[in-house]
Amino acid sequence: MGTVSLAEIADVGRDRVRGGYSRHLFEPADLELREWFVDRAIRTGLDVETDRNGNLWAWWGEPGPDAVVTGSHLDSVPGGGAFDGPLGVVSALDAVARLKTSGFVPSRPVAVVVFAEEEGSRFGVACLGSRLLTGAIDPDAARRLTDTHGVTLAEAASAAGLDPAHLGPDPEALSRMGVFVELHVEQGRGLVDLGAPVGLASSILAHGRWRITVTGQGNHAGATTMAERRDPVVAAARTIVAVHDAALASPGSRATVGRIAVVPGGTNVIASSATAWLDARAATNASTLALVDDVRRRAEAAVADSGCTVTVVLESWSDLVEFDPALSAGLAGTLGGVPLLASGAGHDAGVLAARVPSAMLFVRNPTGVSHSPEEFAETADCAAGVDALERLLRSLL
The missing domain is CATH 3.30.70.360 (Alpha-Beta Plaits)
Incomplete structure (x- = not known):
C-alpha cells in the first residue's frame, strides 16, 4: 500500500497565471483528482462509491451504520495552496493504510470521504457537497446555481455522469456516519504561536x-x-x-x-x-x-x-459551530492534551456537526497563510498529523 504523498497530485490543476492551484468542481483538474483518489483508494484495499451528490466514499468494511469517517476535499479556491483540502484526504488514506498494514481489525466500518465543492469556487456556495447531503440547501436552488460561464450545477453534474434529479438530501449516506473527523492544515497562526504541531478545533465562526x-x-x-x-x-x-x-x-x-x-x-x-x-x-x-x-x-x-x-x-x-465538547475532550485526551482552537474558516465538518458528532484536527501552518500559494506545512508536521489521525481512528474504532 505504501505512503500516500501530496507529491502524487502536485502537478494537477496548477494555475500558471495566479500561481498555486485552481481545482474547481467537475472541471478537468477536479475530475483528474477524483480519478486519482479512486485509484489510490482501490490500491489501499478500499471499495469506492460515488453518492448522489458527487461525494466520493472509500470503504474499509461493509458500508453500514456507526461508521468512523475521515477525509476532506480536493477542490480549491482560485490560485489556492497545495494543502487546503488535499492534506486531509492524503492523511486519511495514509492513516487507514497504516491501520490495515498493522493488522488492526476495526470494530465498525471505516470510510475516507472526499466532499464536492467545499470552497464554493465554481458555484458560489461553500461546502456544497455536505450541504446537499445533510439537506442544508434546497436541491432545486442548488440545481439552478450557475458558474461564471452560465453553466448550471445540474448541467455540470450531468456532464460528470450524475443524475441531477437525484441531487439533495441523502439520509442513507448520512445514517452510516457514526462520527466524522476532518484533518486540515490550520488557516491561521494559532499552532505557530503555541508551538504545537497539531491541535483540535473548538468552534467555527459564523459566516x-x-x-x-x-x-x-x-x-x-x-x-x-x-x-x-x-x-x-x-x-x-x-x-x-x-x-x-x-x-x-x-x-x-x-x-x-x-x-x-x-x-x-x-x-x-x-x-x-x-x-x-x-x-x-x-x-x-x-x-x-x-x-x-x-x-x-x-x-x-x-x-x-x-x-x-x-x-x-x-x-x-x-451558523456558529460549537464542536461536540465531549468528543473533542476525548480526542484531546487521546492525543495528550493538544490545544483547542477556534477556526475562522468554514469546513465540511462544520456542516456535518449539526447532524453527526464531528471534530477537526489541525496541522501547523508556519506562515499562517492560506487560500494562497504561500500556504505551507512542514513535512514533519504533516507526519505528526497522520500519526495523530491514526491514533484518533484507533481510539474511535
Missing part, C-alpha cells in the same frame, strides 16, 4: 456570503461628462471601502471583498453595473448579521449621491 450589486447607467467614456455620469464602478469602490470600515468598527469581525465583476467590462465604456461578493464572519450569528446590516447601511450611504442603486443579497450562510 456567510453576500452579493452586492451596484447598478448605474452604461454610457460612452468619451462622450459623457463627469457630471453626467451614473458610474457604478465608482459607487462600488466606495462601497468596498465601506465594507472595510464596517469590519474595523466591529472588533473581532472579518469582512472581505475578494471578487468583483463589471458589466459590460470595456475599457472605453462606463459600466452599467458592478458586482462585489462579500465574505463576512464574526464570533456569533447575531454579530455577523449585525456586521452585514452595517455594511448595507454604509453601502446605501456610499452610493446615495451617485445616481446608482445598491442591493445586498445573501448567497450562503453558516
